[in-house]
Amino acid sequence: MEKLLQGLRAAAEPTRLRIIALCGHAELSVTELVMVLGQTQPRVSRHLKLLVEGGLLQRNKEGNRAYYRLSTEAEGAGLARMLNDLMPGEDEAHALDLSRLSSVKADRVRYAENFLDPYSQEITELRGMWPSDEVIDKCILELLKDRSIQNLLDLGTGAGRILRTIAPFVVKGTGIDNSLEMLSIARARLDQDGIKNCQVRVGDMYRLPFKQNSFDLITINSLLRYAEEPKKVIEEAARVLEKKGALLIVDLAAHDLSELRDEYGHSWLGFSEAEMLEMLSEENLTVARVKHIDGQKLNVCIWLASGS
Ligand SMILES: C[S@@+](CC[C@H](N)C(=O)[O-])C[C@H]1O[C@@H](n2cnc3c(N)ncnc32)[C@H](O)[C@@H]1O
CATH class of the missing domain: 3.40.50.150 (Vaccinia Virus protein VP39)
Structure with a gap:
């Protein structure tokens, strides 16, 4: 019960709901989320911390970066999936986020194409x-x-x-x-x-x-x-x-x-x-x-x- 309440409290904020929706589309780094959300890194990091503590997101460290995705293992996994499914598709802020997310994904592809794979x-x-x-x-x-x-x-x-x-x-x-x-x-x-x-x-x-x-x-x-x-x-x-x-x-x-x-x-x-x-x-x-x-x-x- 306490874990569910913690998850609900973590989700009950507009930016955090947007983050949940974004992470339902892709695994994202803090820098990428900052670019999509248009907020400062400390603010985004604070939201992410609460979402991880609430069991809604999973954090994976990679070198000096961390990637966030919807939790699949923590107790909050079901809640994260449910909230993500409930996200209204016609919401204006969400639609704008998705269009910014596609630029972030395009940057990833450009990076991948320019990197010389040693093999x-x-x-x-x-x-x-x-x-x-x-x-x-x-x-x-x-x-x-x-x-x-x-x-x-x-x-x-x-x-x-x-x-x-x-x-x-x-x-x-x-x-x-x-x-x-x-x-x-x-x-x-x-x-x-x-x-x-x-x-x-x-x-x-x-x-x-x-x-x-x-x-x-x-x-x-x-x-x-x-x-x-x-x-x-x-x-x-x-x-x-x-x-x-x-x-x-x-x-x-x-x-x-x-x-x-x-x-x-x-x-x-x-x-x-x-x-x-x-x-x-x-x-x-x-x-x-x-x-x-x-x-x-x-x-x-x-x-x-x-x-x-
Ligand atoms: C020839 S590529 C094979 C890639 C892939 N398995 C495929 O089928 O296309 C070898 C990969 O092994 C990775 N690799 C080398 N040493 C490794 C290690 N100690 N631990 C994990 N990955 C390693 C390299 O970075 C490289 O991406």
Whole structure:
């Protein structure tokens, strides 16, 4: 009862209602909210603090920025959703906020387009050597098609490609990356695609900011070949994977193009089936399916493993 009252008190103010409505459309930083609301940063920050304390918003720190979204976990999640649904569409202030919000989103997209993704050079230069993203995505979806997925975690999400591919088939998805720039790109692309059930967070794949047994599907696409210690990444993924959850790894099959180490920073020349099976079995994960996709010079392998 007290928590509900605190939530209602937090919401009962015009600017705070506007913030709730805005966060129902996108995850926003304080700076972005200041731009949309046209109020000073201290004022906006104070409103945000009360909304977080009231359980209506969730705050996620990313570098020296914090992002706010409607709460999905705190006790106030239901109230936040209800208030957001009740927001009158024809309200003038709300309509103006939404039009300012679309400029903020356009800025995000411009930023994402201007940022030079450090992996884009490799993708451009090696495209043609390995199978296309479209072919890989089709195989991923085929492998996952009989599963009902509640809570997806994508490690080293980059521009969020895997989240965007799997989003229609999951209840909720989270992408983790340690690059703030890549997270900005992912956020802009998720927005552009109108995906609301997925979010991205800063995090280190060696020390995931989640409790054990948190996800029923974890994806690791084009990541392990750059990792100094792929075994540790799998170990950490296994920790946060539900006991009967699935781990989907997509990476290059073992190859001998050793120049990829120096030219593109690959720590591993792909993975043989035996190497992958060993790393997975050490975490008590059993390989359920393996899919090989041949490219011109480099082949890709998808391993779908699960706990027992
Ligand atoms: C080649 S990209 C792969 C992107 C994505 N998985 C995809 O399928 O397009 C590798 C990503 O891993 C991220 N990364 C590298 N080291 C990481 C770490 N220790 N923790 C989290 N992310 C990391 C990089 O920032 C980069 O975005």
